[in-house]
Amino acid sequence: MSAHVVPIRVYMRVFAALMVLFVLTVAIAFVDFQHLLPFTGAAIINDIVALLIAFSKAALVILFFMHVRYSSRLTWLFAIAGAVWLAILLALTLSDYFTRHWLT
Amino acid sequence: MSLAPLSLHKPNYLSVSNTLRSWLLTTDHKRIAILFLISITFFFFIGGFAAVLMRLELMTPHADVVDKEAYNRLFTIHGVVLIFFFLVPSIPGVLGNFLIPIMIGARDMAFPRLNLASWYLYLIGGIIVLTSILIGGADTGWTFYTPYSSVYSNSAVFTMAVGVFVAGFSSILTGLNFIVTTHTMRAPGMTWFRLPLFIWSHYATALIMILGTPVLAIAVLMVAVERMGVGIFDPALGGDPILFQHLFWFYSHPAVYIMVLPAFGVISELVTCFSRKRIFGYTFVAAASLAIAVLGFLVWGHHMFVSGQSAYASMVFSIISFTIAVPSGIKVLNWTATIYKGRVWLTTPMLYAFGFIGLFTIGGVTGLFLAAMAIDVHVHDTYFVIAHFHYIMVGGTVMAYLGGIHFWWPKMTGRMYPEGWAVFSAILIFVGFNLTFFPQFLVGYLGMPRRYHIYPEEYQALNILSTAGASILGIGYLFPFTYLLWSLRRGPRAESNPWDAAGLEWQTTSPPPTFNFEKTPIVTQEAYAYELVSQEDDLPGRPNPTEGEIPVLDAPPQEDQP
Ligand SMILES: [Cu+2]
Numbered sequence: 161m162s163a164h165v166v167p168i169r170v171y172m173r174v175f176a177a178l179m180v181l182f183v184l185t186v187a188i189a190f191v192d193f194q195h196l197l198p199f200t201g202a203a204i205i206n207d208i209v210a211l212l213i214a215f216s217k218a219a220l221v222i223l224f225f226m227h228v229r230y231s232s233r234l235t236w237l238f239a240i241a242g243a244v245w246l247a248i249l250l251a252l253t254l255s256d257y258f259t260r261h262w263l264t
Numbered sequence: 265m266s267l268a269p270l271s272l273h274k275p276n277y278l279s280v281s282n283t284l285r286s287w288l289l290t291t292d293h294k295r296i297a298i299l300f301l302i303s304i305t306f307f308f309f310i311g312g313f314a315a316v317l318m319r320l321e322l323m324t325p326h327a328d329v330v331d332k333e334a335y336n337r338l339f340t341i342h343g344v345v346l347i348f349f350f351l352v353p354s355i356p357g358v359l360g361n362f363l364i365p366i367m368i369g370a371r372d373m374a375f376p377r378l379n380l381a382s383w384y385l386y387l388i389g390g391i392i393v394l395t396s397i398l399i400g401g402a403d404t405g406w407t408f409y410t411p412y413s414s415v416y417s418n419s420a421v422f423t424m425a426v427g428v429f430v431a432g433f434s435s436i437l438t439g440l441n442f443i444v445t446t447h448t449m450r451a452p453g454m455t456w457f458r459l460p461l462f463i464w465s466h467y468a469t470a471l472i473m474i475l476g477t478p479v480l481a482i483a484v485l486m487v488a489v490e491r492m493g494v495g496i497f498d499p500a501l502g503g504d505p506i507l508f509q510h511l512f513w514f515y516s517h518p519a520v521y522i523m524v525l526p527a528f529g530v531i532s533e534l535v536t537c538f539s540r541k542r543i544f545g546y547t548f549v550a551a552a553s554l555a556i557a558v559l560g561f562l563v564w565g566h567h568m569f570v571s572g573q574s575a576y577a578s579m580v581f582s583i584i585s586f587t588i589a590v591p592s593g594i595k596v597l598n599w600t601a602t603i604y605k606g607r608v609w610l611t612t613p614m615l616y617a618f619g620f621i622g623l624f625t626i627g628g629v630t631g632l633f634l635a636a637m638a639i640d641v642h643v644h645d646t647y648f649v650i651a652h653f654h655y656i657m658v659g660g661t662v663m664a665y666l667g668g669i670h671f672w673w674p675k676m677t678g679r680m681y682p683e684g685w686a687v688f689s690a691i692l693i694f695v696g697f698n699l700t701f702f703p704q705f706l707v708g709y710l711g712m713p714r715r716y717h718i719y720p721e722e723y724q725a726l727n728i729l730s731t732a733g734a735s736i737l738g739i740g741y742l743f744p745f746t747y748l749l750w751s752l753r754r755g756p757r758a759e760s761n762p763w764d765a766a767g768l769e770w771q772t773t774s775p776p777p778t779f780n781f782e783k784t785p786i787v788t789q790e791a792y793a794y795e796l797v798s799q800e801d802d803l804p805g806r807p808n809p810t811e812g813e814i815p816v817l818d819a820p821p822q823e824d825q826p
Pocket of ligand 1: 566
C-alpha cells in the first residue's frame with residue numbers, strides 16, 4: 161500500500177516513448193501494405209500494426225503512469241481483469257460481425 | 265442472549281446529531297444508507313405511478329387514458345426510473361451500505377467520502393432524469409435503441425441518457441468501495457470463508473458494476489458523438505445500429521445480476537436465520553455468485569436473436585445462456601436444502617424469502633424458454649418477456665429487498681415493525697404480484713406485443729386480471745411504507761438481536777453506534793453457527809425439531825469395508 165516514489169527520469173522516458181509511438185502511428189497510417197505486399201488481404205497488416213502500437217501505448221500508461229508495475233499482485237489481477245473483459249466485449253461482438261455473411 | 269434494554273445514554277448513529285448538515289455531509293455508511301433508502305423510495309413511487317397509469321390504460325383495448333405518444337413516455341419513465349434509480353441501487357445502496365462494514369467488523373467503508381459522492385451522483389442523475397421527464401420525456405423505452413435515440417429522436421432522450429450516464433458513475437463508485445472494503449477492512453479472524461454470503465454476493469455485484477457500467481457510459485457517449493455527425497450507429501454514415509445493442513446489452517444483461525445477486529445475498533441470510541441452520545453448501549453458494557458474475561458477461565446476445573445478429577453468434581449466446589442456469593440452480597437448491605429439516609420460523613422476512621424462491625424460479629425457468637432461439641422468435645417482444653423479467657426483478661429483487669428491509673429494520677432504526685400488518689401485506693403483495701404478471705405469460709404467449717397502448721379485443725380478459733392484480737400489488741406496497749414510517753415513532757424498541765441471529769451485525773446495539781462496535785470484534789466462527797445458537801434457547805412460534813433427525817444430516821452412514 162505504501163506509495164512508491166518513481167524518479168522523474170522514468171516518467172520522462174515513458175513520455176518520450178509514447179511520443180515516438182505516436183509519430184509511428186501516424187507514419188504507418190501513410191504506408192499502404194496492400195500495395196507493398198504481393199498477397200491479397202495484406203491491408204489488414206495496417207490494422208494489426210496500428211492496434212499493436214495502441215496496445216503498447218496503453219500498457220506503458222497502465223504500468224508506469226498508473227503505477228501498476230509497482231503494485232501488489234491483487235492490483236495486477238484487477239488490471240488484467242479489465243483487459244480480459246475488454247477482450248470479451250470485442251471477441252463476442254466480432255463473433256457477430258465475422259459470421260453474418262456465412263448464412264446467405 | 266442479552267435482553268438488556270437499549271442503552272439510552274450512549275449515542276447511536278441516528279441520535280448523535282440531527283441537523284440537516286449532519287445528514288447531507290455525513291460520511292457514516294449507515295447514514296448514507298438511510299439517504300439511499302429515502303431517495304430510492306421516492307423513485308420507486310415515481311416509477312410505480314407510471315405503471316399504474318399504464319395498467320389503467322391497458323384495462324380496455326382502446327386508448328382511454330393516454331394516447332400513444334404519452335404511453336411511449338410512460339413505459340420509458342417506468343423502465344428508466346425503476347431500473348437505474350430503484351433496482352440497481354436498491355439492495356446495494358441501502359442494505360449493502362448499511363451492512364457490509366458491520367458484517368465484516370469494520371468501522372466504515374474503505375472510502376467514506378467516495379461513498380457520499382456516490383449518493384450525490386445518484387441524486388444528480390435522478391434530478392437530470394426528472395428534468396428530462398418534465399421537458400417532454402423520452403419515447404425510446406429504457407433500452408435507448410438506435411436509431412430511436414439518435415437519428416429519429418424526437419423527445420428529451422438525450423437528457424435522460426445523460427441522467428443514466430451520471431447515475432452509472434454512482435454505481436461504479438459503490439462497486440469500487442465494496443471491493444476495497446471487503447479486501448482491506450475485515451476484522452481479525454474474519455477470513456474469506458467466514459464471510460456472510462451477503463458479502464460474497466455483494467462482492468460479485470461490485471465486480472459487475474465496475475466491469476460493466478463503463479461500457480454503458482461509452483455507449484451513451486457514442487450516441488452523443490454520433491449526434492455531432494460521426495458515423496457509429498447510423499448506416500447512412502457507415503455505422504451499424506446493432507452495434508449499439510451489443511454495447512448496451514454487454515452492460516444491461518449483467519445489470520440483471522447487479523439487481524438480483526444482492527437479492528441472493530439477502531435470501532441466504534434470511535433462510536439460514538429462520539431455519540436455524542447452517543447454509544447448505546456454503547462454498548458452492550459463494551462460488552455460484554462469482555460464476556454468475558463472470559458468465560453473466562457472455563450471454564448478452566440472447567436479447568438480439570431477431571435483430572439481424574448472425575445466427576452463429578446467436579447459437580453461441582444461446583448455449584452460454586443455458587449454462588448460467590447452473591449456478592442459479594445451485595443457489596435455489598441449496599436454499600431449499602437449508603430449509604429442509606430446519607426449524608422454520610414463519611416471520612415476515614421468511615415469508616418474503618419463500619416468495620422469492622418460488623417466483624425467482626419461475627422467472628429463471630421462463631428465462632430458459634427465452635434463451636432457446638426458436639421459442640424466442642415466437643415470443644420476442646411480447647408480454648411473455650415482460651412477465652419473465654418482472655418475475656425476476658419484482659418477484660425476485662423487490663421481494664428480497666422488502667424481506668431484507670423487514671429483517672434489518674430493527675437494526676437500522678432500533679424499532680420493531682408490526683408483525684401482523686407485515687404478514688398481511690406480504691401475503692397481499694404475493695397475491696397481487698402473481699395476479700398481475702401470471703396472466704401476462706398467457707397473453708404474451710398468445711401473441712400480444714409489448715409497448716402498445718391498444719390491443720385486439722380477445723386479449724382483454726387477461727389484461728383485466730393483470731390490472732386487478734396491479735391494484736392489489738400497488739395497495740400492498742403502500743402498507744409497508746405506512747407501517748414502517750409509523751414504527752419509527754410508535755414501534756416497540758428493538759433488542760440488539762431480536763431474531764436470535766448469528767451474524768456479526770447482531771452483536772452490536774440496535775441501532776449501532778457511529779463506529780459500529782465498542783471495540784473491534786475478534787471473529788472466531790462463521791456467520792451461520794445456528795446449531796450452536798439454537799440449542800441454548802427456544803423462541804416463541806418456532807416448532808421443536810424431532811429429536812434424532814438432525815444427526816442424520818451431520819453424519820452420513822459409514823460404509824462397511826469388506
Ligand atoms: Cu439477458
